[in-house]
Amino acid sequence: MKNIVILAFKNLTRHKKRTIITSIAIAFGIALLIWMDGMLKWADNESKRNLKNYEFGNFIVCTKEYADDRKDFPLDSVIEKPEVEKVLIIAENTGCFSSPRTGFRSMMSYKRGFGLPYVVFAIDPELDAKVFKIKDNIIQGNYLDKNSEGILISAYCKKELGIDIGEYIIMETRTKYNTMQALRLKVTGIFDCPNPIVNKNQLFITRTMAENNLQLEGMASEIAFRTENGDNQPALNKVKTLLASKKLTLLTTQTWQEYGSDYLAISQTKKGGSKIMIFLIFVIVAVGIINTMTMSIFERVREMGMLRALGMRDNDVIKCFIIEAAGLGLIGSVMGLFLGVCLTIYGVNVGLDFTSSFKDMDFGYRTGTIFYNEWNPGMMLAAFIFGILCSVLVSILPSKKAVKMEITDSIRYL
Amino acid sequence: MKKQITALMKTLTATLMATFLISAQALAITPEGILSKADDNSIYQSIKYIGTMTINKGTRKKPRIKTFNAIARGNDKAYIEFTNPGDRGTKYLKLGDELWVKGAYAERADKISGHKLRESMMGSDYSYEDSMDNEKLIDKYNPALTGSENIGNKECYILELNAKVKKITYSRLIMWVDKEQFVPLKIQYFALSGMLLKEMVVQEVKTIKGKYFPVKVKMEDKQREGSYTLFEMESVVLDEPVNESVFSKKNLEK
Amino acid sequence: MKSGYIYRMAFRNISRNKKRTALSAFAIAMAVMIVCFMKSYTTGLFNNVKNNVFSFETAHVKVINKDYLKEEKLMPLDLNIYGYENNYNEVIDLLKKIEGIKYVLPRTKFGAILNLNGKMKNLVGFALDQKLEYPVNPLKDKIIAGRMFNEYSPGVQEIVIGEILAREIGVKSGDKITLMTKTAEDGLGHMTFKISGISSYGISEFDKTYFYIPLSAAAKFLKMENEVIELAVYLDNMHRSIPVSKKINEQFYTQQANPYIAYPWEYQKDGQYYKMFVTLTKTYDIIFIGIIFLACLVIINTTMMVIYERMKEIGTIAALGMRGTAIIKLFFYESVIISAMGSFTGTVIGGAISLYLSITGINIAKLTGGGMNLQFSEIVYPRFGLDILLYSFIFGVLISSVCVFIPATKAAKIEPAEAMRGIL
Known part of the structure; x- marks a missing residue:
């Protein structure tokens, strides 16, 4: 097994150009996914924050x-x-x-x-x-x-x-x-x-x-x-209990979610719209990965034939290719994550300023609109894993197919 | 509109009923005495009249004239029906604490309650709420006699009324009460802060069945430039039997 | 070497290596499909927002009484459009002479109160001329129960109310409700209406607080026989709202003591809709650029892989005497053919999805569990249009054809011997 890993690793370093092209495709996809998700998340949450920070509290x-x-x-x-x-x-x-x-x-x-x-x-x-x-x-x-x-x-x-x-x-x-x-x-x-x-x-x-x-x-x-951490529930439960224990039965609580149900519905709908966008990005990233991975395996059918001719077992050949794919996915995902984090840092601190679009219109008060990013570690993790997993899954089928060929056929394969 | 009209407006009511208190002159003049007399004068059995409201809103709107027929019994039942073309068919009914309304195109009467009560009645400087006040001034205010002054050619006591109960619309009033007839000829209404909100001035008093009756009153909103309502009563009939069925929702929805 | 020969060679190469061709074409097809769908979706979303905002909120241009704006919060019915001598139709006639104006719809927006067992419920009413409205704002098509209201005549007092409102107050079409309002003459408006129909716009603001009556009923209810609050102007081209407003206002100035003003949608509601549109456009543009970028990357990637993979082949044909420009041409032709196939497939699939969803709609609220608001309806209908299809197709062909140049030029410059050894 150790040898297979070493072989896979060697393949990655040997074909630097291919490795770079493939992983860049993955990286860009992942970075874009992270950045856009962060921006859409910020937009989705903005109305909630406005409700909590200016109108209602928690x-x-x-x-x-x-x-x-x-x-x-x-x-x-x-x-x-x-x-x-x-x-x-x-x-x-x-x-x-x-x-x-x-x-x-x-x-x-x-x-x-x-x-x-x-x-x-x-x-x-x-x-x-x-x-x-x-x-x-x-x-x-x-x-x-x-x-x-x-x-x-x-x-x-x-x-x-x-x-x-x-x-x-x-x-x-x-x-x-x-x-x-x-x-x-x-x-x-x-x-x-x-x-x-x-x-x-x-x-x-x-x-x-x-x-x-x-x-x-x-x-x-x-x-x-x-509440200190912005989370309602624990504090709310405590307050409810204390209200009851102090016999303040005429009083009740209302959360911002209850008060702003209409308001929230808006952002729910917007979120629905955002989900479609994110889904589309996912699809296109997946297509990119599928394509490059499949291509790089087909291209190397001959190489696989050679390995098998030299006595490497079919399973090991598959494993080797899968590990190589995982390595590619990992490199792409790491680069993507890094790029995504950089974009997010920029988005969180500076943001995209649309103010200049309204410069010619004087409304007498707040007209600036800056779109910020929000950190979404869940999505970052998901995108990261997605990059690796997608590469691995995609490489399984073609490599299995390739080892089913006769060795002589695969060596002759163009 | 309300009071006078139908005794709907309390303010007016006090005025309206000004009366005959001639014998009162014999009594010692105390602020309470003056106020009670002004209050007592507003007691009548019934009233019937034709009213006209001229509503001015400064330069913002052209003056509007609204005419109506009013019938009231005691202090707590009143019925008004508008007769000017724009409002023909609009009817109000005051039954104790409730105010009902029905427009020309409505099939049922609606009760006016909540925030709506604070709104202006037919765009005038009276609110619906003004008309719903049935209590005597003496029960709600502590009067103090602060001097005397002539209004026109009539000598008046100046009474300063400060609320003695908490739930009250105006916390302070200043009244100019005619020394002979005990009719309030002018009333100023103040906010809790002391800011002058409204001023009512009686422009004409008639003697009807021996009672002194203000028939022309100007109500001015002191917070809105040029906003005032001129209220006039004609063909006033006092204390003649009134058909009770007038004061019913049935009559309103007829 | 003649182009014809290269062309045939390109074809042969494509058909010889079917798997590779399929793979490249697949990548392009997917990219084009997503671009195509994305464009349909955002256009649909945008149209949805536009329709909602332009229907009652802003029109393209609104003509109102100058003083109305100052007190808009109070919806003052006396600050209205009363024409110059007789009635508002005089202003409509004046507007109709101006170029670029397609429809002028008289409307009155007003506040009304419903007394619901002692609780006063505030509602917003629109008095409309349903015949004039139909081509622009088909309320008729939004009725989910009952029918459109009839014009007022003694005894016929009909109203259409929003779906959620009907549910909240527990009425259905055929029932009666009595509303109170303040008339334009400061009197009390009080009318009992028969609910002829229930409307649903899928927007909570509309469905919760709005009701609709004919202008002929408003004449009685609000005492506005010859007056309306606004003239909603719709143009041939909504982007001309500012210049057209200017023209309208110039026309107004020629009238003596003109009380009216034309107000383009961009400036209404303190520009909130304009801001929303600009922000929305920009956001979608950014996302769209991102997606295009990704799509390009996928296409470039595939094309580049193909070329690098075929370095040996390039070396061979170069060694056999094929010139650099011919090699570039060969690869270019191949790429154009493959991308045309891929783009075509992608356009067809993307177009089919858009077409299907443009009929059924996408319930974006369902994706998250419900909700709506002023601007977003729950259901988005992607726009299906030939322009989008053409656009996506050209996009696919262009990108992949152009980006084949980079690796192909490089490959053509390479020494045959080196190429044959296989760089990759």
């Missing part, structure tokens, strides 16, 4: 009625102060970041003009920044701080109301007790985040501000959780 704790109607931001079914405090302790005990939030439907207007509807969220800036990433998307002015009296608006809102930083916006809303409230708030910051729902509809003030003006009395309409 899951929320809220009342049952609120969970059913969250899209309306009802203020008549909220978490009262004592429960809010208990839930925050639960969050601490489970190692999650949490942020109590209260969303108010409000009419926003500027200079006594007509009002447009938005949802204003009362947040604790410090806690919220640990759960959401609005803070990383400030384009003008500042994020809120604890005692800020101002309002954080979106670039979209800035454009829609024709307001700018430092100017005053009038917010008309109802307090917890349905009392009319109107506040004149200074725009202290403008954000521009990639989640269109947040960008179009949501504005932010501090909880302190809301506490003083909207009769919050320590309540929150939802408490958003972010």
Whole structure:
């Protein structure tokens, strides 16, 4: 057996050109597979990240009625102060970041003009920044701080109301007790985040501000959780158990998957589209491998005949060729993996920038689109194994066929 | 629309009913006394009138005129039917805490609830919610007498009303109450922050069956430039028997 | 040596080594097939997105009241198109004179509320002229139960509602629903409709919140007898939307006190669709280039292998006196013949797959377990077109013919003795 391996290895090094051509084909295929998969995966996950990072967190704790109607931001079914405090302790005990939030439907207007509807969220800036990433998307002015009296608006809102930083916006809303409230708030910051729902509809003030003006009395309409590693389930289970043990039976949890089922469906569909692409790439890579391997074996029927004439057993001849194919696959896969990793590193850090395509169109806010890559070790491994396996499988049939020939025929074979 | 119209609007109601309180002058003048009188004056058995609303939305829209017939009994039952061409056939029915509506092309009545209640009624500066308030002001506000001032040629008390209950639409009102007739001639409505939201001014008061009755009222949205609703009542009939069956869903869906 | 001879020689070589020929042709066929299918698939996906977006969202160009945009969130019905003297048809007549405009469809998009046991459900309605709509946006073909609505007449108040909406509120065609809205005159619109049909676009936004009524019913429901919210303009060529909009606007400026503006699809919804299209095109282009690249690689690889494998043969014929250019010609002819066969096979197979799937569709949601959204329908129909077939065929022949030159030129330069010893 050792001899066969050595022979196979010698064959590989002896026919350098052939080895290179074949393995390059495999390598390019594998690299492309890895890179495109990483890009499509990023695109598929982007909407989920936007949902989690800007709109929802990993899951929320809220009342049952609120969970059913969250899209309306009802203020008549909220978490009262004592429960809010208990839930925050639960969050601490489970190692999650949490942020109590209260969303108010409000009419926003500027200079006594007509009002447009938005949802204003009362947040604790410090806690919220640990759960959401609005803070990383400030384009003008500042994020809120604890005692800020101002309002954080979106670039979209800035454009829609024709307001700018430092100017005053009038917010008309109802307090917890349905009392009319109107506040004149200074725009202290403008954000521009990639989640269109947040960008179009949501504005932010501090909880302190809301506490003083909207009769919050320590309540929150939802408490958003972010788990440290991004995985819901273990933290969610713990939170559920703790909610039950503290007799907070009126409260329930809602995960981003439950909330964003429509949203997720979108990315599921997109994923379906991506799968077809990946499948096509797989097929073409396979064709490339099949072709080169088959060809390189047919080409060497004479060589096989010679080996057999010299007394090598048929099985060993097959083994030798299979090992050689495996070696080719391995070389190709290693090169492909290396190239794929390089492309992925570039894609993860730099990305493909489509911004210049929109340069001529001024929409007044975020127009840049950069496509990044995402690491997908599973796919890398799969592609790697695929490269080797495919070469091996493909070499079995023709080498078996070749050893079935009469030795004399195979030596004469053209 | 509501109150006056049908007593639908609470605000108006207070105004509407202004009345005859002549004997009251004899009583000691306390803020509570003034408010109670204003409240008490709004008690009538029934009212019937033809109403007109002229709705102005600044330069944004051309003024709209809406006319209607209204019947109300007590403070909790009211029925209005619009008669102007654009809204002919639209009917509202207030039954206690519920507000029902039926349009000309609908086969059944719909109840207005939830967020819809906060919306403007027929584009006016009154919300549906305004019309649903049945309670007396004295039960919800602590009045304070802060001075007096003339509105036109009428001497008025200035009453400052601060909410004493939590669940309330306007946390603070300032009222100018006619010293002789105890009719609120002007009411300002404030947000919790103290920002002025709306202002109601009575432009004409008539004496009907010995009661002082505001028949022309202007309601202004102070947050929207040029937005106000002029509310006028004609052919007002007070305290005559009303057929109870008017106030039924059946009548609405007829 | 005459070309004719080389040609015959090439043929002989091809038929002599059938296995090798088959293998090369197979590689080319597979590559061409994938390119062909891929092109059909992405074009289909793209058309699907375009149809969905252009149907109700953007048209090619939208003509609206200038002020409407500022308050679009509120869907203000009073900021509408009312014509110049009598009604919106005056604006349609004006538009029809402009070159490049194929259809002008009057529509009104409006918000309505359905009172569902005390819960207020927000819906979006479209009032349409179904006769005008048909060639562009055949709602009729999307009806899965019942039939299209009839025009309004006293007592006939019909509506078509989305499939998911119907399921959610538990109604079927023939049932009645009552909707509330705010009329263009700020009054209360309240109408009971008979559901004449249920529509399914396979897009959740459409099927969940949209309903459709005839313009004649909207005249009563919304008090818009002579007004509509928008004129959806469809062009001969959607890529001309910006210049055509410009022309429309120039035409508008000649009118006194013109309240209207033409708005090309690229700029609508803050360019979100434009961005989506550009991003989508670019992404698919990149993937497509990748696949073409791979396909090229497979073809080049096969061709090169063949030539290296035949070094000895090249040496022999060179030793026999065949000149370099003739050798290159020989290999070139061989390659063209093989690639033509391969490309043809690939085009036929790829075309057949595309044709089949363009009829049945590919349920991409099924691949992953369900779902849809505004832009993507669940089922993608690859586009079958002769242009794609031709394109794929030429691609295959061209690539393999061109890339035979590299190794063939090299082989032709080699010393016969060396070649005969076998480099490879």
